[in-house]
Amino acid sequence: MRPLLLFGSSVFVVVLLLLCRPCFPARILAGSAASVIQSDSPPGDHDKDVSHNATWQDFARFLDAGVGAHMAGMSELKRYFTRFGYLSLSDSGNLTDVFDRSLESALVKYQTNLGLAVTGKLDAGTITAIMSPRCGVRDDIEGQVVPGHHALLKATRHYAYFYGRPRWTRGSPATLTYAFSPNHMIRYIGPGEVRAVFQRAFSRWSAVIPVSFKEVEEYAKADIRIGFYGGDHGDGEPFDGVLGVLAHAFSPENGRFHLDAAERWSVDFKAERSKAAVDLESVATHEIGHVLGLAHSSVKEAVMYPSLSPRTRKVELRIDDVEGVQALYGSNPNFKLSSLFESENSSNLGGLGLRDIRQSSMWATASSAAVVLVILLCV
Ligand SMILES: [Zn+2]
Numbered sequence: 302m303r304p305l306l307l308f309g310s311s312v313f314v315v316v317l318l319l320l321c322r323p324c325f326p327a328r329i330l331a332g333s334a335a336s337v338i339q340s341d342s343p344p345g346d347h348d349k350d351v352s353h354n355a356t357w358q359d360f361a362r363f364l365d366a367g368v369g370a371h372m373a374g375m376s377e378l379k380r381y382f383t384r385f386g387y388l389s390l391s392d393s394g395n396l397t398d399v400f401d402r403s404l405e406s407a408l409v410k411y412q413t414n415l416g417l418a419v420t421g422k423l424d425a426g427t428i429t430a431i432m433s434p435r436c437g438v439r440d441d442i443e444g445q446v447v448p449g450h451h452a453l454l455k456a457t458r459h460y461a462y463f464y465g466r467p468r469w470t471r472g473s474p475a476t477l478t479y480a481f482s483p484n485h486m487i488r489y490i491g492p493g494e495v496r497a498v499f500q501r502a503f504s505r506w507s508a509v510i511p512v513s514f515k516e517v518e519e520y521a522k523a524d525i526r527i528g529f530y531g532g533d534h535g536d537g538e539p540f541d542g543v544l545g546v547l548a549h550a551f552s553p554e555n556g557r558f559h560l561d562a563a564e565r566w567s568v569d570f571k572a573e574r575s576k577a578a579v580d581l582e583s584v585a586t587h588e589i590g591h592v593l594g595l596a597h598s599s600v601k602e603a604v605m606y607p608s609l610s611p612r613t614r615k616v617e618l619r620i621d622d623v624e625g626v627q628a629l630y631g632s633n634p635n636f637k638l639s640s641l642f643e644s645e646n647s648s649n650l651g652g653l654g655l656r657d658i659r660q661s662s663m664w665a666t667a668s669s670a671a672v673v674l675v676i677l678l679c680v
């Protein structure tokens with residue numbers, strides 16, 4: 302009887318530990334760029350190219366730091382918030398290593414803009430978001446934020462624009478031309494494939510607004526000029542190597558559209574095994590939104606959300622993206638917003654329902670196991 306009791310107690314402790322596991326911060330932090338992609342891709346030669354942005358990954362050690370904390374390297378975090386528009390240089394305490402009130406208010410703004418829990422603290426969700434690869438365009442450039450509420454979806458929308466709400470002024474319907482830089486392309490993806498990716502990305506936007514896009518040969522004369530650039534490339538916004546900042550584009554009617562040449566761009570995750578691979582079509586679709594005049598959205602599912610994990614595809618425009626761009630250009634007469642409402646509503650409900658069922662069944666199974674063990678111990 303005694304060995305059985307001992308065995309029963311050990312299993313019970315293991316089950317209890319398993320039940321408590323979701324409380325550990327380390328598990329929540331596993332959502333960082335490197336960890337997310339490790340689970341998606343088999344180990345192999347590509348492991349070595351996950352040389353993600355070292356400075357951003359280093360922010361993990363600030364987990365749970367609060368006002369008054371003094372930690373070496375906190376100035377880098379302030380630099381990050383200054384770069385993306387949350388902290389002005391005059392407010393940043395000369396970029397000291399002290400967690401001061403200005404950093405706290407920057408955090409509150411960041412959490413609000415990225416749709417995170419607004420705690421003013423460096424909690425796990427916030428640290429994970431800060432470390433995620435993202436677009437290089439600042440988050441504070443909107444001239445107008447339009448939070449809304451739709452009776453059908455019960456979702457708030459937070460699309461935004463650049464200061465002054467600039468747009469292309471070509472009359473309607475308009476045609477914008479685009480061209481690829483003859484000197485700044487990547488070699489490991491064929492030019493035909495790159496062109497097809499951009500054609501699809503542009504067509505998603507032209508399907509919803511009365512603006513069409515046409516590829517032309519002459520780069521210098523094109524409205525939208527696309528190229529892959531490495532490091533400092535002369536526009537004051539240097540790229541930073543693998544992951545970190547992925548791309549940036551300028552507001553209307555500038556037309557510059559730059560992608561970081563150091564990324565491992567992918568057009569097909571089945572063929573591209575790198576854990577740091579970034580979906581070219583997803584980033585192209587996002588940057589076209591900037592070219593048209595949209596700034597970043599706080600709706601996580603929107604194409605205009607600022608960050609994108611490696612090996613993730615996000616190419617479908619959501620209601621937030623569509624309403625934002627249609628407020629600038631009007632609607633394509635062939636597009637019906639109601640069909641998007643219906644599909645988004647049903648997919649949201651389906652997703653939530655499935656997740657709830659899975660979670661409750663997991664907990665039910667674990668709870669039943671614990672009850673069985675308790676009964677065994679009592680026998
Ligand atoms: Zn962006």
Ligand SMILES: [Zn+2]
Nearest residue numbers: 534536538559
């Ligand atoms: Zn640039």
